[in-house]
Amino acid sequence: MKRNPSDEQREIIKTRNTLSAIRACPGSGKTYAVAARLEKILSEWNLTHQGIAAASFTNVAWQEIERCLRDEFGVLSFPVHPHFLGTLDSFINSYIFLPFGHLVTGCSRRPVLTGPPHDTHEPIGRWMWWRSPVCNQKGCQLNEFSYDADGKLIRMRHQAMGESCQFNPQHPCVNNKRTFSKLGYATQPDSNYFALRVLLEYPLIAAALALRFPVIMVDEAQDTSAIQMRILERLVEGGLQDLMLIGDPDQAIYEWRDAEPHLFLEKCEAWGKGRTGLTENWRSSQRICDCASHFASSTTRMRAVNPEVADVSFAPLVLEWEREDKLPCLADFYIEHCKGLGIPPSGVAVLSRSKELLNAIKPGSADDKSVSLWGDLISERVARSRFLYENGQYALAFRSLERAILQARSARDTFDPMELWKLYESGKLADWRGDVFELLCSLPWTSGRAAGDWANEANDILKNSRFPELRVGVKRNSQKCRYQDLKLAGAFAQSDLLPQENEAVYKTVHAVKGETLDAVMLALKKKAGQGPFYVNLLGKDIAGNEELRIVYVAITRARRMLALAVPSKAASVWAKWLGLSK
16 A cells, blocks of 8 residues: 655655755665655656666665565556666666776777676686786685776775785786786676776766766665765766765665765765755664664664554563574574564564674574585586575576576686677577576486486486586595585585575575564674674764674664674673663
């Protein structure tokens, strides 16, 4: 049922033809306001070759906008052309870097995106080499390096560099990165940098893009990097007049991906004068809002206004643990506690900052470590495709097998998306997809099979398929291990699979950014990674501390029930800080 927007949301919905930056507290209906504004503009749109671009930082966030359009406004499917809805990275890739990147990289073809998050390709040690003992000793990977907004080569993971690493013009990093780009390859950070160069060196492209998308909205704007913000500024300089940025600097948790929340705050100062922003919480109960307010930088008390949950009286809990091996029992206790409150397991999420701690909590995770059985990445992808298929994840299975085939055809350590484009241009894409799916269905079952037996049977099928170039192989046996005799059940972690409908969700905080969850249990260690103890961070300015922002994001996902699982010695400190009895 379509609900009526609040006064704060209505102000955002009616905003047009201006540059605006809006600060929104957690659960303030930010997604609803963005979707409502998008739906209103779409309903009045009569241009056939110009569109609206709505972008967010993560897939979860933009998919939430799409869901809101469908459920709240009856937009059953977002109109693809001439509009755009997706991540900001995807927008930059599709409309700037991929079509125009060759102008600044020196490559002679349409560039190819590779490396995380697109694939696992890492050129160093494959078809490129450091040719430097110092670099090899440090274990550097080329995917770890990219450029800042000024074109300086930097190490993306921010690890300490030795004095020998000066990034001079003859340094292996610089030379290999240049070679990598000239061959037509780029990582996602590379794509953003070269897209900025395109707009700087070819201002007509910026003007054309501003004309192509006269309305642009960026959700989760606090997570933009300096390069992404400069790209948006270049579009404004190219003539863009309707740009809306919306976000919450207290929820910026992607500094490791070069997010710089202060840039959004600067835009709020410059473009947000006279605007109240979004200050009401439509997601959580007042009890949860009060806990979250202890972390927020805003001096205004967070107020719950959703009549369905605002007055829910379930008191947040501080649960304590002495050893990590007790955490699964603590999670089970919390899930049962929520059941007693009328919240089913499917509405409960157990969150942690790291995957390591999550694996210590999740049921069966002690035996859920995948074993590397395969001789190469192609074999691993083929076997994984069948494993995913048998577990009902058909889209992921198809994608894994398709990439394996393309990689085998290119005889490289990564697949080339241009091969799919060639199939599309030739009109053979439908036939291709049919052939891939037919092969996926015909591969042997993995359940209960030894790796060697499965590989032999799979190769017999592959030899007589439409893809005879595809072969699978198990690692050579060693004195310590006969890989051929190992069961395939140990080759893939169960965490690769999606949770069942009646099970609790186990995820990292980053994975639930933008989601709404009925009940949350956040498990914390004594320390935030290699940083200080959490209890020493309490009371610090959240604007300068990403670890506190991660806790804040986790807490503000919950609608009705919240618990923090902390080490026993810190439990009383946490309870006192959050205003809870202990």
